[in-house]
Amino acid sequence: EVQLLESGGGLVQPGGSLRLSCAASGFTVSIYAMSWVRQAPGKGLDWVSSISGTGGATYYADSVEGRFTISRDNSKKTLYLQMNNLRVDDTAVYYCAKGDPVATLGYHFDSWGQGTLVTVSS
């Protein structure tokens, strides 16, 4: 059974940093592209970032480019999202999602974690 477990969320001041983790199990983690998607309170889904299975290809939404960094440690079966220079409008539940075993782009998300809440407030 695929399991994705996010952690690392919390309250942070504007301009601060936070690192999210997503522990994956139940599939061959190292060959699957993975993504982060967020959802602001009461709002819709918003793609944040994606990474290929090897970690060699990364993609970012314009709203986070230059502030967020996606990475993975396949030996630990863990996906990360380093978030720097956080803004109030980054407040959201952040989900990790499992993608495709071959493609680096052009795939849907077939499994999602339960999410971790990031609150940016002074």
Place this chain on the structure above:
Amino acid sequence: DIQMTQSPSTLSASVGDRVTITCRASQSISNWLAWYQQKPGKAPKLLIYKASSLESGVPSRFSGSASGTEFTLTISSLQPDDFATYYCQQYNSYWTFGQGTKVEIK
């Protein structure tokens, strides 16, 4: 950037109703479209991918179709478990979600 326009934003329906949700892409996305269901406080769940392929384990009352840049999610006979919010997502060029359609009890 590709924009996804989903309609309606809210839909009131009764158990047993046939329900249709539409998503329009701002440009061609071929059939690279998925539909997700989300219940309050829960993660999204994949229903349909590649516009019309049913994800394993999803009831057959859910179906998807495409015509050009217009995509449709149909629930043939609404069940109590189906009251939720539904999102379309294009994955032809990066990823973009529609605004969501909340299906509520009439």
